[in-house]
Amino acid sequence: MLDIKFIRQNPKIVKQGAKKKGVDIDIDLLLDVDKKRSQLLLALEDMRAQKNKANKEIKQAKNEREKKKIILKMQELDRGNDRLDQKFKDLDNKFKSLMLQIPNMPFDSVPVGKDEEDNLVLRNVVKKTKFRFTPKNYMEIAEKLDLIDTKRAAKVSGSRFGYLKKEAVLLQFALMNLAVEVAVKKGFIPVVPPVLIKPEMMGAMGYTERGKDEIYFLEKDNLFLVGTSEQSIGPMHSNEFFEEKNLPKRYIGFSTCFRREAGSYGKDTKGILRVHQFDKVEMFSFCTPQKSQKEHALMLSIEESLMKLLKLPYRVIDICTGDLGDPAAKKYDIEVWLPGQDQYRETHSTSNCTDFQARRLNIRYKDKFGKMNFVHMLNGTAFPIGRIIIAIIENYQQKDGSIKVPKVLQKYTGFSKIINKP
């Protein structure tokens, strides 16, 4: 949510920002509703003032007759009040719903574009892995080594699920350990959050209407299953305030993530690249507005250093305005090179959501002068476990069908190669 004062003072900027993000919203209508709402509120407050005054008179009334007289007058006043009240409520609802539709403003540095086609490749890092043979698709290798079983998963759960098995499981634990270890060194607090959260928290994080079909909802319990642990870690401090000296507050979370993948029928149907359920290690940070761009750079640098530690070829993408999503003001993705498929695929994403979520969640900090301000909130992927395992399998595959384990993971796995044991 944006600050209405900001919208009043900068309607042009807000119009441009929404347009750049491809969000169709009538700012003039909002401002009109806002004006009418304010006027009505003033009238309503005046009415209430009259009522409050009359109530005092009732208390001080000398006798019953005098009392009754004032009460009768009040009842009449109330009839007009009810009409005004209803009118205000209607207007207020309209105002609120319009406010919720306005996306966060993109930074000026964000490339302007319509959709993912217009995203900018910032840099390619580490040369693409070279092979003296034709590299295979990860599923071909994983099935031979019995690391991933999607056939039985289909039998038990349906499409887009998988069993992770044997060394792949130990690889997962190793990746979790590595990510948490690196982040903790940078001051991140480890957390395993709930994966079921209330609708108002999901809403405040900015994932409702447009992405509705993407999220699992448990009707009986009125709870959402998180699509990423960010949705659960962000609201952790709702209705709280930080002392400035305690910021930034950084978390490194691990959770399973759930996605309905409603809009992706027929896309990536094989394997575990796009599944309904996957595990992810995620960074989250609360900081002052002055430091949020630096914090964003830190998150990106941690993501890159993790990829470098694994020696995986990747590129960094500067996400364009049309592909940003509502809460983000700036977003970088990392895409890993998958030689078995001869293409880059998204692994990481880090967003600076500025105060967009903080305003709805009411998360503030007290600055040096004792003034309360909204914090800035940022998130970034550390490891999407499944996709990293895919990347390791494809980039570390050997001609004999075995897989080397990245050196940095070997101290956790206890083995350096995954081979087919008859």
Add this chain to the structure above:
RNA sequence: GGAGGAGUCGGAUAAUGGUUAUUCCAACGGCUUGCUAAGCCGUGCCGCGCAAGCGGCCUGUGGGUUCGAAUCCCACCUCCUCCGCCA
């Protein structure tokens, strides 16, 4: 899942339908005075006004009853106790 109880400021607390929601502690800001320091005042949100000031909202949340609700009623949320179930 069943039964019962509770939610008032950062913490602790009073107010059971009617003045401006009480008091203590803590923290912060300001003021005063030379006693080992102490005392006093202030400290939520929104709006109108150049200003002095004025008004509205705030007892977990949202409704309802009433001229008037922290107080009565309904729903929801959270916590506690007991029973049942349970890794």
